[in-house]
Amino acid sequence: MSAAVHRALVRLPADARGRTRVAVRTVPTPRLEPGDVLLAPVTVGVCGTDWQILRGLRDDSTHVLGHEGVARVVEPGGTGLRTGSLVTVNPTHPGDPSFLLGHNLPGLWAERTRVPAAAVRAGLVLPVPDGADRPEVAALAEPLASVLYGREIALGAVRPAALVVWGDGIVGRLARDAWQRELPGLRCLLVGHGTDATEPGDPDLPALLAALPGPVAAVIATPRTGTRDALTTVERHVPGTLLVDVHAGLPAGPVPLSAGPVDVAALRAGNCGGEPAPPRVHRLDRPGGPLVLYGHRGVSGGHLLQAVHLLLAQGGEPCGDGVLTHVVDLAGAADLVNSVLDGDRRAAEGRRVLKTAIRTGGGDDG
Known part of the structure; x- marks a missing residue:
């Protein structure tokens, strides 16, 4: 069983310019309904859409963002997924616009994330290879x-x-x-x-x-x-x-x-x-x-698995060469996000921010 609480990177109330800074907070771990799956995110990306939400350019409602990355299964909910196995989640359900992980449902910028049963039945939780030397490159899988x-x-x-x-x-x-x-x-x-x-x-x-x-x-x-x-x-x-x-x-x-x-x-x-x-x-x-x-909105599970396999097999190279610029933990992610929002350009630690990978720590005890 998972702990009753966990840490998450939570959006704060918007400022006068519509920007929502973030902070690491202890939040209740969601209770599962039959068929739900509870995940412990391992590595999560910060994407351009996330920056738009944080800057107030989109009105997505969730208080916890994050829709790119890999996680370990904590509670499989009788779905056939193996406890401790590594998975990724397709954040877009083509048949159900109410499911948009990290947009209108709490996302992966957390130590625990619930995926509802309908999304699990639709095959949106996808097993991926384990044992990669650089799991942070999985933050590049969705793009x-x-x-x-x-x-x-x-x-x-x-x-x-x-x-x-x-x-x-x-x-x-x-x-x-x-x-x-x-x-x-x-x-x-x-x-x-x-x-x-x-x-x-x-x-x-x-x-x-x-x-x-x-x-x-x-x-x-x-x-x-x-x-x-x-x-x-x-x-x-x-x-x-x-x-x-x-x-x-x-x-x-x-x-x-x-x-x-x-x-x-x-x-x-x-x-x-x-x-x-x-x-x-x-x-x-x-x-x-x-x-x-x-154009298109979202990808198929097949495309997502193709990308994950390519990235994990090659350690992100050449796919991640020059693109994965920052790797941080939850506290470091809060500092990075807030400093970028306070600045005039997307830069941190003296260099341009492209893809940031967040190591949540959620999978350490998974």
């Missing part, structure tokens, strides 16, 4: 799975000669590396703020986009507030066949494209949690050449 899913959709439609990745954060860098491993020699233009990227405001960017050999694929991996501008810029300046994965979220409503106004958020939501199969893509006629547009 890598998302990249692999997006690449799979793209290659089912066209084989590109060049790739634009707009956004040089976690997803953008994982996407660039994953695409170049799959298509050696692929010409790639990374747009962002790193030393190896072209700045979005660079006056030469339109010419660089126009000069890419076609067909061109693009992955839009910006913060939510930059998605529309990135999409419209790429669509305006890349001639010929253009395939765009709108990986980043964006508000609902029409986006002005040369094919006419398009509700890109609705198109993006057409693929959810790995369904349907085959995935939906949307071909639009535009003056400069066809535009093939798609």
Whole structure:
């Protein structure tokens, strides 16, 4: 039996700017209903969506965030899962929008997390390999799975000669590396703020986009507030066949494209949690050449397991090279999150924060 209380990284009341700092608190361990599973998170990621919630850019309700990582089974609830075994959780249930782990249900930034029976029955708790030398790389599993899913959709439609990745954060860098491993020699233009990227405001960017050999694929991996501008810029300046994965979220409503106004958020939501199969893509006629547009919300269990196996087998390399920048415990996570929220940019310990892995300590006695 698990202890009656555990530690969690809890969101505090929002400040005047809508930001929610966090603190390590002792909280009651949830009681289980029949078929529920209780997990002890081992390593958990901090993702771009988490930062949006913390900054008040999203209204997700849970007081404990975290939807990426691995955990040990503490109480299997008669499900057939083995006590002490290592698992990951697919945070998106394609058939039940009420299940969004770490968004509207308490997530993995804790020593204990309950997964409800309906999610367990849907196969969202997935056994993964044990004994990895660097279990913290599992914090990259969900974004890598998302990249692999997006690449799979793209290659089912066209084989590109060049790739634009707009956004040089976690997803953008994982996407660039994953695409170049799959298509050696692929010409790639990374747009962002790193030393190896072209700045979005660079006056030469339109010419660089126009000069890419076609067909061109693009992955839009910006913060939510930059998605529309990135999409419209790429669509305006890349001639010929253009395939765009709108990986980043964006508000609902029409986006002005040369094919006419398009509700890109609705198109993006057409693929959810790995369904349907085959995935939906949307071909639009535009003056400069066809535009093939798609996106997705969440991944399938198969994509998530593919990513976990790849990361754990290779110790995160090359998938995590340069992306996993900080590894902290719960107290260190509170310090990092709060210092970033108080600062003007996403930096801690003198370097840019990309992926942070939190070692919760929850699996130590699992």
